[in-house]
Amino acid sequence: MASERALKIRIAASVAALMALSACVPPAASSPRVLVLCALAAAIPAWTLRRALSRLTLRQSTPLFREVGPVGLLTPLRGGGSPDGAASDPEGTDPQALTPLPAGNAEAALTPDRRALLDAAQSLEARLEHAPIALFSIERLSGPGAVTPVNASARRMLAPGRARDPRQLMDLLAAQPTARRALVSFDTERGPERALASVAALTVEGAGQRLAALMPVESELEAEAMNAWRQLVHVLTHEIMNSLTPVASLSRTARDLLAEVQADLAPDVSGDLGTALDAIARRAASLVEFVASYRSLSTVPQARPERVHLGELFARLSMLMAPQWEVRRGSAEFSVEPASLDVMVDPGQLEQALINLLKNAAEATADLPHPQVRVHARLSRGGRLRIDVADNGPGVPDDMLAHIFTPFFSTKRQGRGIGLAMVRHLAHANGGMVRYAKPVGGGARFVVTF
Structure with a gap:
């Protein structure tokens, strides 16, 4: 009885932890790193909740849920019997009451506590399945181990059109150290792609395992790099053009002044000054053309698809x-x-x-x-x-x-x-x-x- 009470306390604590983490997800939606941390933090209470529910069900000799239908709908069983109705009721319960209830009557057979647990489990399952981060389960706490995709994002990562060599990607995840984020690179059908990987270690019913989160960030990194370079080019070209414009203007003015006083100067002095001013004007014009070519990077018009x-x-x-x-x-x-x-x-x-x-x-x-x-x-x-x-x-x-x-x-x-x-x-x-x-x-x- 005490063990069953401990299981219920564990279930309640897990549900509370998941609800607290779910409240943190909307404010962190714009930060991929925080989302990764939230997903990893939610994995431990999720596994704890799942294992505790399984053990509690075994102790009561009555499965709380069973799967029906192609999508794995969870529905309760009535009475204290086993799924095949073979168990007996010490108080003489009608054997017909031990058969599974139709899915439509599932809600009526649940107590408020069990209904809350069922809602929490289904909500957690849906959130993990549709999380924008690829989650993988890795056997053992260290070293090589079987890697299994946990949610839809992970399955898409291994599907045709993404990772060129799924086995290589899974080996890469299994080789990552725990409790540390790392930027990894793997080959895809579109070329090399970088992703942020984070691995957490956990123990469930005495068995050690790891949970890996993988978030591709190649497009975001490229976009940020492009914006940074575009801003840098814009500032540099603006400042250089501001300096070159008066240089080119002064060189033209100096040549005009030289032409006016050329008769009063010695031929060699006049020739040297003319050559120098002509070189300044040509270099200024060349630099203007050079800077203008880089300015095109920061002045590309918006695409009109x-x-x-x-x-x-x-x-x-x-x-x-x-x-x-x-x-x-x-x-x-x-x-x-x-x-x-x-x-x-x-x-x-x-x-x-x-x-x-x-x-x-x-x-x-x-x-x-x-x-x-x-x-x-x-x-x-x-x-x-x-x-x-x-x-x-x-x-x-x-x-x-x-x-x-x-x-x-x-x-x-x-x-x-x-x-x-x-x-x-x-x-x-x-x-x-x-x-x-x-x-x-x-x-x-x-x-x-x-």
């Missing part, structure tokens, strides 16, 4: 870019699968992003006798549009992969680091993303997904 037929867009790109490759004894191929494929984007911005990728491919294959580039659009697993731009150039060195989309960074001697940064900006502006995928056979492949 419309339905774009990719076959027609690729036909225009082929007429514009293919002749340049043919002159170099190369080839540029464009294909769409299926031919009727279309997408809701800003056509001008998508076209500009692909042109930048094609120019990047042309520069990467400049030294090849027969350069090749292939642009292919198709639907990937998961129903997402995928556009591949692949060339047969040398590819990107591994130590530079993390920087190729960063403004001002370039692997070319005369590069300014604008092209790929602009591609990423245009892709994000239209609800997509761009990744670099290293092909097995060499070359470079950029993947744009929407």
